[in-house]
Amino acid sequence: xxxxxxxxxxxxxxxxxxxxxxxxxxxxxxxxxxxxxxxxxxxxxxxxxxxxxxxxxxxxxxxxxxxxxxxxxxxxxxxxxxxxxxxxxxxxxxxxxxxxxxxxxxxxxxxxxxxxxxxxxxxxxxxxxxxxxxxxxxxxxxxxxxxxxxxxxxxxxxxxxxxxxxxxxxxxxxxxxxxxxxxxxxxxxxxxxxxxxxxxxxxxxxxxxxxxxxxxxxxxxxxxxxxxxxxxxxxxxxxxxxxxxxxxxxxxxxxxxxxxxxxxxxxxxxxxxxxxxxxxxxxxxxxxxxxxxxxxxxxxxxxxxxxxxxxxxx
Numbered sequence: 258x259x260x261x262x263x264x265x266x267x268x269x270x271x272x273x274x275x276x277x278x279x280x281x282x283x284x285x286x287x288x289x290x291x292x293x294x295x296x297x298x299x300x301x302x303x304x305x306x307x308x309x310x311x312x313x314x315x316x317x318x319x320x321x322x323x324x325x326x327x328x329x330x331x332x333x334x335x336x337x338x339x340x341x342x343x344x345x346x347x348x349x350x351x352x353x354x355x356x357x358x359x360x361x362x363x364x365x366x367x368x369x370x371x372x373x374x375x376x377x378x379x380x381x382x383x384x385x386x387x388x389x390x391x392x393x394x395x396x397x398x399x400x401x402x403x404x405x406x407x408x409x410x411x412x413x414x415x416x417x418x419x420x421x422x423x424x425x426x427x428x429x430x431x432x433x434x435x436x437x438x439x440x441x442x443x444x445x446x447x448x449x450x451x452x453x454x455x456x457x458x459x460x461x462x463x464x465x466x467x468x469x470x471x472x473x474x475x476x477x478x479x480x481x482x483x484x485x486x487x488x489x490x491x492x493x494x495x496x497x498x499x500x501x502x503x504x505x506x507x508x509x510x511x512x513x514x515x516x517x518x519x520x521x522x523x524x525x526x527x528x529x530x531x532x533x534x535x536x537x538x539x540x541x542x543x544x545x546x547x548x549x550x551x552x553x554x555x556x557x558x559x560x561x562x563x564x565x566x567x568x569x570x571x
Contacts, residue, residue, distance in 0.1 A: 334542030354402030
């Protein structure tokens, strides 16, 4: 009989690529991961890994076994949801991942809503970049999370995970008010998103840090408009980004929730034909878990009315 815990290790190896990465993610030693995978090979009765020096590669049999592991783990999530439904009342920890703007603008009201209806639940928030959510959910570090995607940075399908749309946000080009030093003023009456961005092609740009979806969004939007932005500052907090824009340090693309109030006298916001879409993510099969469903309902109740309705998922 195959051990489900070892199947989980094999699945993580397929996603993360190295035994060292699996060990770090799941708080094991690399030797412990290797030993467990060796035991799994004995249980399977055939080779699952091809070892070349310090690297390993999954055999075709192992890749097929990973697909079965995804199905098995999804059914276990469904079983856990059924058991939770049979219990009276929701209680215990609910580990939630969220990105900063949602943590500030949406999550507090959702937690108030959740506490009124399910006082026995103990929500635990961890700010998590959307790019890291999939691994954290599959590893069991999170139970549910908020993730986002942009028009220029669509989220790839993540095996073992499911999502539900929550809301959409408008996107803005933030530029210094006319007369600020060091920035090219936009062309009057420039039509269309590409023209708005191209008007600032010679300006310094402020983006998020490399490796984030926000940074990729800005770079790809500019490239679609025909240029690569000259990045001067790399800052993740949108309030700081707007302060730098007001100081004449560059231009930036910011989402609706990143504008915490009036942009201030030093900043001009121009609406772009782009959107940031936020979704609720969880392990496949866990959507019916009462705690996950309760938090999803609380999030929907907390979404401000000025945000766009979510797009239906295909």
